[in-house]
Amino acid sequence: MNPPVSLWYIALMIVVMMLVTWGLRALPFFFKDSLNEHPFIAFIQNRFPLIMMLILVVYASEVYKAQHVSEVQFSLIGIGFTAVLQLVFKNYLLSLFGGIALYVVLVNGLI
């Protein structure tokens, strides 16, 4: 068992994490007036979200950590199944629950 952690230590940790996170999120807004006029910002606004979603899918599924495709086969099947459900039925709830259900069934060896 780890030694108990002091509340002051956790409180300071929370403050540090809050300030760093908020600072990073707020930074672009402080330069809004100078950045907003630039056509590059419109370019980023249109194109970065899709790219970021792709990166987040790879990050959240931990596909990038795999040495071999067999390590992430269930993740890849789950991703493909969720994508197909969303493309065909256009229903968030169905896609989300369908994808999670298939993944849970696969990783627990239920089929």
Add this chain to the structure above:
Amino acid sequence: MKPTSLFTITLPVFLGYIPLGITFGFLMVSQGIAWYIPIIFSVFVFAGAAQFLAVGLVVNHASLMDTAIATFLINLRHIFFGLSLYDFVPHTWAKKAYFMFGITDETYSLLTSSKDATPKNALSIVALNHSYWVMGTAMGALLATSIPPIKGIEFSLTALFVILLIEQIKSNPALKNIGIGVMACLAATWLLPNYFLVTASAIALLLLMLDYYFTARQNRPIAQEAP
């Protein structure tokens, strides 16, 4: 807008945050930390990946400098998020500060992907998403000792991002964007897999800047040649 409509808009995040928040709350309390600590984290930090990292930091008594660096690295991608959200910023300072506080991956995804997200309801979307995250954390923290975790439930976050990616592709189906994303992921996996998120985001931005530069050069009117 009616609350029910707002709930419908934020439903994908609700479905992602509740199980993920439960996992976070459960994980932190199962490390011997008091039940209310993860809830305070979720109220004041509101950063999924960084909070999961915080479990390890607390348990290992990491220094505050280590905490600051780790949080900076893992959340560095959030610098780019604000660039796409200028139109959504509220006008008063308190609302502005809270809006900026709430720009998580999922809120950013929702605001930039959903046609129903508008500058009028953006702050409510942020607040609702935040409340889901806190609720999920509280549920996980309080039920930590009585409910065994379901193996595979962590896929909820991946599924959420897949759905939002599909919506992005449908609204802006440019193969070049997908290509840049794939290249950034491959390069980050090869170069710095331990800092995948930060590296991939930075490489993607760099590639976009190069693309912007060359596109601007191509579109520049050709100067008239001297007679």
